[in-house]
Amino acid sequence: MSYLSVNNATKQFGESFKALNGISVAVERGEFFTLLGPSGCGKTTLLRSIAGFNDLTSGEITLGGANLRVVPPHQRDIGMVFQDYAVFPHLSVFDNVAFGLKPRKVSAEAIKARVAEALAAVRLDAMADRLPAAMSGGQQQRIGLARAMVINPQLLLMDEPLSNLDAKLRIELREEIRDIQKQVNIATIYVTHDQEEALAISDRICVMNAGRIEQIGTPQEIYGNPQTQFVATFVGTLNFLNAGAALDAMLGQLNLSAAAAKSWAVRPEHLDLLVDGAPTSDGATLSGMVSKFTYLGREAHLQVETEVGRLVVQLANPGMAATKAVGETVSINVQPSAPMAFDAEGRRISSKG
Amino acid sequence: MPRFNFWTVVMILTWVMLFVLLFIPVGSVLVSSLYDQSGNPTIANYLKFLGEPRFHQAFINTLVVGFGGLIGALLLGSIMAFCVSRFVIGGGRFVSLLAILALVSPPFIGAYSWIVLFGAGGVVRGFLRDMGVNMPPIYGVGGILIVFSLKFYPYVYLMVSGALSNVNRSLEEAAEGLGLTPLQRTFKISFPMVFPALTAGGLLALIHAIADFGTPRLLGRGYNVLATEAFTLYSAEVGSNMSMATTISVVLILVSMVFVLLQRYMSRRNVYHGNMINKPVRIKLKGWRNVLAHVAVYFIGLSGAMPVIISVIYSFRKTSGPVFQSGFALQSYERILFNLGDVVRNSLTFSLTAVALIVIVGTVVGVLVARRTNFNTALLDGAFMVPYVMPGIVIGIAFIAAFNTGPIVLTGTATIIILSVFIRRLPYTVRTTASSLRQISPSMEEAAISLGYSPFQAFLRITVPLIVPGIIAGGMLSFVTAINELSSSLVLYVGSTMTMPVRIYLLILDGDFGTAAALSTVLLVLSGGAVYIAFRFMGRNEQALL
Ligand SMILES: Nc1ncnc2c1ncn2[C@@H]1O[C@H](COP(=O)(O)OP(=O)(O)O)[C@@H](O)[C@H]1O
Numbered sequence: 001m002s003y004l005s006v007n008n009a010t011k012q013f014g015e016s017f018k019a020l021n022g023i024s025v026a027v028e029r030g031e032f033f034t035l036l037g038p039s040g041c042g043k044t045t046l047l048r049s050i051a052g053f054n055d056l057t058s059g060e061i062t063l064g065g066a067n068l069r070v071v072p073p074h075q076r077d078i079g080m081v082f083q084d085y086a087v088f089p090h091l092s093v094f095d096n097v098a099f100g101l102k103p104r105k106v107s108a109e110a111i112k113a114r115v116a117e118a119l120a121a122v123r124l125d126a127m128a129d130r131l132p133a134a135m136s137g138g139q140q141q142r143i144g145l146a147r148a149m150v151i152n153p154q155l156l157l158m159d160e161p162l163s164n165l166d167a168k169l170r171i172e173l174r175e176e177i178r179d180i181q182k183q184v185n186i187a188t189i190y191v192t193h194d195q196e197e198a199l200a201i202s203d204r205i206c207v208m209n210a211g212r213i214e215q216i217g218t219p220q221e222i223y224g225n226p227q228t229q230f231v232a233t234f235v236g237t238l239n240f241l242n243a244g245a246a247l248d249a250m251l252g253q254l255n256l257s258a259a260a261a262k263s264w265a266v267r268p269e270h271l272d273l274l275v276d277g278a279p280t281s282d283g284a285t286l287s288g289m290v291s292k293f294t295y296l297g298r299e300a301h302l303q304v305e306t307e308v309g310r311l312v313v314q315l316a317n318p319g320m321a322a323t324k325a326v327g328e329t330v331s332i333n334v335q336p337s338a339p340m341a342f343d344a345e346g347r348r349i350s351s352k353g
Numbered sequence: 354m355p356r357f358n359f360w361t362v363v364m365i366l367t368w369v370m371l372f373v374l375l376f377i378p379v380g381s382v383l384v385s386s387l388y389d390q391s392g393n394p395t396i397a398n399y400l401k402f403l404g405e406p407r408f409h410q411a412f413i414n415t416l417v418v419g420f421g422g423l424i425g426a427l428l429l430g431s432i433m434a435f436c437v438s439r440f441v442i443g444g445g446r447f448v449s450l451l452a453i454l455a456l457v458s459p460p461f462i463g464a465y466s467w468i469v470l471f472g473a474g475g476v477v478r479g480f481l482r483d484m485g486v487n488m489p490p491i492y493g494v495g496g497i498l499i500v501f502s503l504k505f506y507p508y509v510y511l512m513v514s515g516a517l518s519n520v521n522r523s524l525e526e527a528a529e530g531l532g533l534t535p536l537q538r539t540f541k542i543s544f545p546m547v548f549p550a551l552t553a554g555g556l557l558a559l560i561h562a563i564a565d566f567g568t569p570r571l572l573g574r575g576y577n578v579l580a581t582e583a584f585t586l587y588s589a590e591v592g593s594n595m596s597m598a599t600t601i602s603v604v605l606i607l608v609s610m611v612f613v614l615l616q617r618y619m620s621r622r623n624v625y626h627g628n629m630i631n632k633p634v635r636i637k638l639k640g641w642r643n644v645l646a647h648v649a650v651y652f653i654g655l656s657g658a659m660p661v662i663i664s665v666i667y668s669f670r671k672t673s674g675p676v677f678q679s680g681f682a683l684q685s686y687e688r689i690l691f692n693l694g695d696v697v698r699n700s701l702t703f704s705l706t707a708v709a710l711i712v713i714v715g716t717v718v719g720v721l722v723a724r725r726t727n728f729n730t731a732l733l734d735g736a737f738m739v740p741y742v743m744p745g746i747v748i749g750i751a752f753i754a755a756f757n758t759g760p761i762v763l764t765g766t767a768t769i770i771i772l773s774v775f776i777r778r779l780p781y782t783v784r785t786t787a788s789s790l791r792q793i794s795p796s797m798e799e800a801a802i803s804l805g806y807s808p809f810q811a812f813l814r815i816t817v818p819l820i821v822p823g824i825i826a827g828g829m830l831s832f833v834t835a836i837n838e839l840s841s842s843l844v845l846y847v848g849s850t851m852t853m854p855v856r857i858y859l860l861i862l863d864g865d866f867g868t869a870a871a872l873s874t875v876l877l878v879l880s881g882g883a884v885y886i887a888f889r890f891m892g893r894n895e896q897a898l899l
Pocket residue numbers: 013014019037038039040041042043044045046
């Protein structure tokens with residue numbers, strides 16, 4: 001049995017609205033597990049029912065085999081990191097971090113040592129005596145992290161801990177969180193709506209939508225092999241291909257077919273431009289006219305009007321020569337592995353003939 | 354079945370308390386106004402109010418001093434706010450201090466000091482008479498309006514300067530870019546943005562002016578308003594007419610209610626378009642403009658604080674009986690020490706008891722309101738209007754009407770004075786506690802719970818320390834209100850429960866200005882100390898005094 005398991009969790013608000021609708025997840029010891037989904041999909045609700053701040057309408061939660069739902073929240077021994085930091089403004093940085101050790105009957109010396117260690121881990125050792133009020137968001141969240149970790153909890157929960165920080169700090173701090181988590185090896189559930197953050201930080205990702213699970217898998221599986229149309233569009237972007245003779249011809253050429261397919265799509269980064277005159281060994285070729293060129297530095301997006309519709313092609317490392325003018329004609333190479341097929345319910349289906 | 358826990362008990366007790374201290378008194382006033390002297394139901398009192406010129410006059414006079422006070426306060430307050438927030442004024446903090454002094458000194462001290470200077474035997478008048486200039490004494494409506502304008506301008510000043518310093522400068526710059534002249538900018542951009550603050554502050558001045566009893570009583574000399582009429586009818590040795598007094602109280606409540614509702618509507622519209630990035634800058638004026646701005650600001654500030662200054666100076670003057678002699682002495686203070694110790698002690702014990710009750714009950718009920726959303730907040734909103742719609746005189750009369758006979762008899766006790774102060778100030782404490790609790794993120798307590806503290810422990814260790822400074826500050830400000838309360842105590846006191854404001858009032862009526870000045874100074878020192886402590890705990894926040 002898994003370390004933490006949530007079984008068929010349902011949470012109802014009001015008469016009929018289900019914020020969680022039959023959620024089952026299993027988290028292993030030491031695992032970094034991420035809940036990813038758009039805002040309002042129920043991530044916080046799930047996290048808070050694990051922490052004990054709201055009770056499930058139905059379902060089971062066990063931690064290390066024991067039923068967690070009967071344990072009051074302050075006895076669950078679960079560390080929590082909040083989006084708004086929730087740092088205690090009237091306590092010094094040291095006292096903030098030491099706060100959770102007091103009810104655990106840790107000796108004064110041990111408190112000193114453990115707090116010092118935790119503060120060093122989040123690089124705040126020089127600020128132990130300061131009051132947190134005037135500190136930056138990044139520093140406050142480091143306090144929050146140290147405070148949650150120092151008690152050696154059985155589980156660490158983080159609810160969008162980085163979403164109030166600016167972009168650069170977000171990347172810096174997420175690396176730190178990842179490193180520290182691997183060091184202390186505490187099973188962690190991390191909530192975010194940022195797909196890039198989820199891919200960068202997680203051992204496994206659970207993509208949620210409207211109170212349900214769309215897919216659970218490693219970052220590679222989630223991005224590379226999305227099982228639903230929702231996952232494919234939420235984690236990355238998709239070009240949907242217009243149905244018609246041109247699409248049928250292209251699929252025939254690629255030797256792909258799926259009887260139940262409702263829609264076909266390709267990721268922009270799975271399309272390539274054909275260099276003039278160069279012969280193609282495999283794949284299909286679509287030609288079209290450039291309608292927009294967006295230069296983004298490390299990549300460029302080329303919008304092309306083709307027979308299967310408007311396609312965005314992502315060009316990596318675009319040099320000077322890669323610049324295209326609007327109206328120019330280009331040829332796009334589509335590899336057989338690129339198109340994905342989805343059925344009427346949005347489920348991914350096999351596209352092999 | 355609802356669980357019978359601590360909060361259920363608190364909820365029930367709150368309702369009982371509001372019922373006894375609010376509904377019964379207000380109900381008694383209403384009932385009393387609908388009965389004649391011999392106990393038969395009648396609407397004759399209201400017909401009499403409509404019929405008698407004496408009452409018409411009081412009604413009109415009340416509106417005159419209300420709107421006069423509003424206009425005066427608007428004029429002085431907005432000039433001061435504009436100058437202080439737009440120009441560099443030397444000693445700006447001192448100017449604010451003057452405004453605070455005007456705000457925390459009881460209005461009857463103002464009346465008294467103006468009598469000292471410009472009354473029948475006034476110093477300035479006497480001086481001018483010696484110079485051959487004969488000016489009329491300050492009594493009557495003119496004097497009342499001068500005192501009200503100088504006493505209540507801080508309401509407008511504090512509200513408008515708050516709004517003005519938050520007007521986003523980008524808006525004015527944009528208007529400048531569109532080619533508007535400075536005058537056009539002021540009227541088309543700044544004025545509309547501070548208009549709600551102007552009206553809210555002005556109406557606050559009006560509400561206080563309508564409720565004030567001491568000033569028209571001491572300065573009016575026949576210029577009667579509803580508050581003084583109600584008191585006269587209640588207290589007349591011969592022909593005391595309780596049912597007419599309560600009828601006038603009902604009218605006064607209705608008049609106040611109209612303006613309080615208007616004021617609340619305006620305050621709610623008073624949303625500052627705050628922008629921390631582009632705050633307006635203060636211009637450094639040059640030449641005569643600079644002189645003019647300074648003269649205006651200091652003239653208003655010093656005139657407003659003059660009662661304080663006068664009473665401090667006069668408290669040290671040598672006296673012989675009630676008559677001032679030249680030179681200085683501590684005689685007036687000696688008289689307080691030897692003859693008026695019980696009055697000072699009464700004031701202190703009543704105020705401290707009331708404040709302790711206000712703080713404890715207010716905090717518990719505030720937590721109830723903030724944390725149990727099922728509490729009827731509309732009721733709280735209603736209760737919050739009490740201190741404004743029920744002038745002190747009316748509260749006093751209502752408490753007499755409610756607790757003179759019947760199941761609870763309290764007249765003549767210290768309890769009734771303490772409770773009258775308590776109920777006026779309680780809603781404020783409940784409101785501030787609830788709003789400061791709502792500002793504390795719930796995740797703060799959740800963090801403590803996740804770290805191993807029970808919910809109650811988390812509340813004690815995290816939430817309580819965070820709201821305590823605000824509660825102490827609020828308690829101090831309640832103390833200022835409590836110890837300066839004149840009008841309800843004047844109705845409710847008996848010989849043994851006399852307080853300092855009542856004594857000062859009586860001393861002024863007796864013409865013993867020296868002792869009155871010394872007692873006023875003691876009152877001012879106590880109020881000033883309380884305000885100082887409050888500001889220490891919550892930062893210098895003049896807005897909290899409103
Ligand atoms: N206490 C509550 N009462 C009613 N609805 C709630 C409550 N808490 C959350 N919800 C609703 O449940 C849904 C999921 O909320 P939440 O778990 O906070 O989403 P997320 O964290 O994924 O953004 C939202 O539609 C939200 O409005």
